[in-house]
Amino acid sequence: MLFVLKRIGVSVLLVWVVATIVFLAIRMVPGDPATILLSQGGVAPDPAAVAQLRIQLGLNQPLGMQYVADMHRLLVGDLGQSLQDQTPVAGEILRRLPRTLELIGAAAVLAVLLGLPAGLLAAIRRGGAFDRIASWLAAVALAVPIFVVGTLMVAIFAQGLHWAPAGGYVSFARHPLRHLELLAMPAATIAIGLAAILFRMTRAAVLDVSMRDYIRTARAKGVAPRRILARHVLRNALMPIVTVLALNLGSLLGGTVLVEYVFNWPGLSGLLVDAVNARDYPEVQGVVLVISVLFVALNLVVDLLYALLDPRVRHG
């Protein structure tokens, strides 16, 4: 119990540290939200209007007061309002986060469906034609930047063949078919790189496990090859594969920005980049904080699971 409380305490502390760092970092970067907002389109705003907007947005307050007000708001679960249009930040994140999670989730499913069987097959037929071709394709997929893949897909399937829309977003509730149609290309773009990683990882892990003593013993005992593969090789090889997949999915949480831009998918990463460009302090803080909390929560769950599985962790 003490271990659990300690871990939760550390997690809360981590979230506070992140909130403080983000608060200070975004304000240390030059750029005034009021000036940026009122000078859009290259016009010269009236300085008195800019000063007035700074007052309305509370930007004229001393930094310490802004910090105390921000932390107080966070304590009661309020992420504040956007400096641009006073939209509640929490509401906007709640709208955007599921879109990014959906994109990542769809990409993960595609990547697993493609990468895992291909990796397995390549390992079984090591050195064969399939292995060589698939390894070469995986190398290409990893070498080509994700925005190039996305742009090529748009050029071929949207602009060239007119098979798919170039990009955009419609909610599933409003138009399910159109939603899936719009999801397909960005998810596939992310999936290509991810599938290549999974392919390599699966191939290497399967080859590694296949050479272990217990596999040789199983073969010597006359266990059927199919059974060895499914029950012994794949099950043991899955551990590093799942770890790599989880790590990559975690980094995608804030890293789908290029795909979101190319396909006009309004997710969380795009929101963060736009907020930084506009110096929308509450929005930047809110998005970074939510991503951080998700990471910290994931780590907490993993730590607690380790403790559950391994008593040595519990007792230090």
Place this chain on the structure above:
Amino acid sequence: MVELSRREWLIGAAALPVLAETARAAPADTLRFGLSSYPPSLQPWVNTGTAALTVKTLLHRGLLMFGTDGKVKGALASSWARDGKNGWTFKLRDAQFHNGQPVTAADVKWCLEQIMAPTSTAYLRGQFQAIASIEAPDAKTVRIIMKQPTVTLPLMLATPFAPIIAKGSLNAAGGIGAGPYTLTAQERGVSLSFAAFAKFYEPGHPKLRQIHMPVYADENARVAALQSGDVDMIEYVPWQAMAGIQKNPKLLLNTVDGPYMALAFNGGTGPFKDERLRQAVAHAIRREEIVAAAFFGRGTVLEGLPITKSSEFYDPKYAHGWNYDPKLAKQLMAAAGVPNGFDCTLLSTAQYGMHLATAQVVQQHLGAIGIKVKLDLPDWATRVAMGNRGQYEFCVQGQTADNNDPDGLSAYIDGTLPPDNARSYHLPTPEIHKLLVEGRAEFDPAKRRAIYDELQRVALKVVPLASLCWRAQGYAMTRNVHGFTNMPGGLNFYSGYSLENVYFA
């Protein structure tokens, strides 16, 4: 359960793209317009960028507006005239707000007073301080009394920065307007939808029943959306895509010279306190190369103040006063005591390609006459902050005038105004200020012309900014879209006014 043969499966699969394309086709009475960004705010009097202006031209109308010929025309006011020495009178037409209430003089008075209020963040707040009082003698008449005679008041009122909303209706979402369209749906960062306002004052307008505006912040995504048939029209066509659009038989490219690129100077510190060195810079740059490098040849060299050729104040005598003449630039440097050149820093940004490419060309050309230029290329927000604080020696500007009258350049060339990143820093221009004030107060066209001739002459000498080029501002559309007007020069960002005329044919 229906069983399908392999052939039927194949036919079905082959038909999918066709079905998808059919599903994407919009009804013939709905224009799908690809916006370049989601409006940060729809506050009626606050400037929040071009996309927001386009949206606001759908929702709102002011007393006046700019017609497709670029001239001021009545909007909610059916007529207007000078009233005494300092006043203007506006007669309102029978128009309604989107809530069905009539537009009255009381609404107009309230709106204009909000713009000029001490707590206002309106774009025209500063200019409206020239108003002494606003009167509403009856429901259909508005009198605006200026502190000085002001010929340019109709120009200010014709911009989309002074829309009239129903009295007291201002809220976080905007206000109740009287424009040709009403907002029916919006999803932050994704799209906005509009329906025609059935009681719009102009009979037969707007011509389309609906407009849907999905947002494509990435310029390539915007072009791809047009080329793939996802939208009917886009704004801010990237220059590199213009040739491809022109070659496409299904599409139409509409460009005009709109915004312009220029250099602004720090007149408070550094080498450019000396006007001879500002002149030297203005003469040392071969502007054709900026048009080629930054705008893929889509622009026009600009060697004088940014006054469009279509303006009555355009004078070829002054239009090429900063012509490319490196020999003259060297002479000016010698006269300023730096014949062998000097080191300086040019502030621009790497965030926008046109700003970066412009800075690089300027660097090359100044290097050729001995001025060693170091580029400072922060992100745009930092660039704006540094511009406001005067943390530069000279900087690249991309901007547009308030209108096509020389007075529309005031914010960019009047050095007596408070420091702002959009104009030269601490560069006093008393003569220019005096001429701008005189021009604003002069109602005689011939005398105004003489004042602005003098203004151009003085500006060429003082160099409050060194113009570089007009950049082509493009809209692209499918060939069945008609009725849209891309307005030139300072009116370019007000082109959304003409969306009420758009129809399919």
